[in-house]
Amino acid sequence: GAGVSQTPSNKVTEKGKYVELRCDPISGHTALYWYRQSLGQGPEFLIYFQGTGAADDSGLPNDRFFAVRPEGSVSTLKIQRTERGDSAVYLCASSLIAGGTNTGELFFGEGSRLTVL
Amino acid sequence: GDSVTQMEGPVTLSEEAFLTINCTYTATGYPSLFWYVQYPGEGLQLLLKATKADDKGSNKGFEATYRKETTSFHLEKGSVQVSDSAVYFCALDAVGTSYGKLTFGQGTILTVHP
Numbered sequence: 001g002a003g004v005s006q007t008p009s010n011k012v013t014e015k016g017k018y019v020e021l022r023c024d025p026i027s028g029h030t031a032l033y034w035y036r037q038s039l040g041q042g043p044e045f046l047i048y049f050q051g052t053g054a055a056d057d058s059g060l061p062n063d064r065f066f067a068v069r070p071e072g073s074v075s076t077l078k079i080q081r082t083e084r085g086d087s088a089v090y091l092c093a094s095s096l097i098a099g100g101t102n103t104g105e106l107f108f109g110e111g112s113r114l115t116v117l
Numbered sequence: 118g119d120s121v122t123q124m125e126g127p128v129t130l131s132e133e134a135f136l137t138i139n140c141t142y143t144a145t146g147y148p149s150l151f152w153y154v155q156y157p158g159e160g161l162q163l164l165l166k167a168t169k170a171d172d173k174g175s176n177k178g179f180e181a182t183y184r185k186e187t188t189s190f191h192l193e194k195g196s197v198q199v200s201d202s203a204v205y206f207c208a209l210d211a212v213g214t215s216y217g218k219l220t221f222g223q224g225t226i227l228t229v230h231p
Contacts, residue, residue, distance in 0.1 A: 105166075
């Protein structure tokens, strides 16, 4: 498809389990972002990749959260030892970077809804 | 740190009514400002943006003007349609980053009745 694709769309897990969420960005977009959206709140920035490297991971809440983008395209957000407070919608977005500056438009996927019981 | 505050929702209007959704921000310097919209069952998408003071962003009949003096970026539309029913998010791009590290408001749910 032409848009940002995220899988799974829904994930229910038990406290303490490990979870992986996948993002397939728009082809040709070098910038990739993960955001987290809790119920009734706006999205909160987690991490930004430019190519394969994490250029800004200042939004990751703690060391249980980790993200990779090994080939500069698909990204995986990994959460270890999940807690109930991790329940949220995890959003992925991609964008074009032109001349070192974001064009001002992020393209978001529909999100992965994570529920930790 | 940077923050964005949107008017409390939800907002319910009749078709062809005038819409205003208030947005104010706190940031160091002069950030870029955005309105994103999320239609039911879809991902967030950019509605409009403004990158400097007094700029007006517009799209699909919606407008917002970057007001530095009041640190505001209120969204307006003169005549709403049922198809405008969605969640609207005001956001800013952190000054000094320019790579899409956005700070969002909490969102305003808009419902338009025929």
